[in-house]
Amino acid sequence: MSDEGTTIQPEHVFKKLIWRSTLESGEALERSTTWTIGGVAAVLGLMVSQVDSVGKIVSIDGIKTSILLFTLSLLAGALSKQLGMAVASGVNTLKQVEGLLGSDAGHQLMGHMTISPRDLVREMSEPFLWPLSAYMRKAGERGLTDYLSGDKRFVKMFCFQLAFNALHNLLAVAALLAIGLSI
16 A cells, blocks of 8 residues: 555554664664774784784684684674764765654645655755765655655564674674684
8 A cells, every 4th residue: 555645654653663772773783893894904903914923822723714704794883883984974964854754844845846746756866976866766656655765674684684684793703713713
């Protein structure tokens, strides 16, 4: 069922409340990822800069394995952090737009629109380069038919953030185990 042309329903508001409260934890996760990325980078930097000293304690295969795992951990952590920042920024934008549209000025603005919502979506996506323009247009069109599409998109991104964060931590632990087991 399409939401286009209808008013927002109580179940929409309830879903938004639950999803957005869940998404709020993504900001804390993103901040903590900053610390774990820093720790992994410090250990990796120390290992690489002191490879001769480490090589006296740890086998060369252990060093190679741990460096690879630490590097993959950094990549997963960076992806988790980027997703976390995107979710936080996107939810903030949704709140600002909803605040405007819910205000008297927003109602007045919408009442004076001279183009259709679909044409507005097309015009808003126009300055973006392809493929971002196509993505923006499709996301805007989905928003016209599903009032919760933005929230759903950020919940999915949050799930990827969690997955990359877990991978980041698991790879870091595996790297530490590789070092420990090769002593």
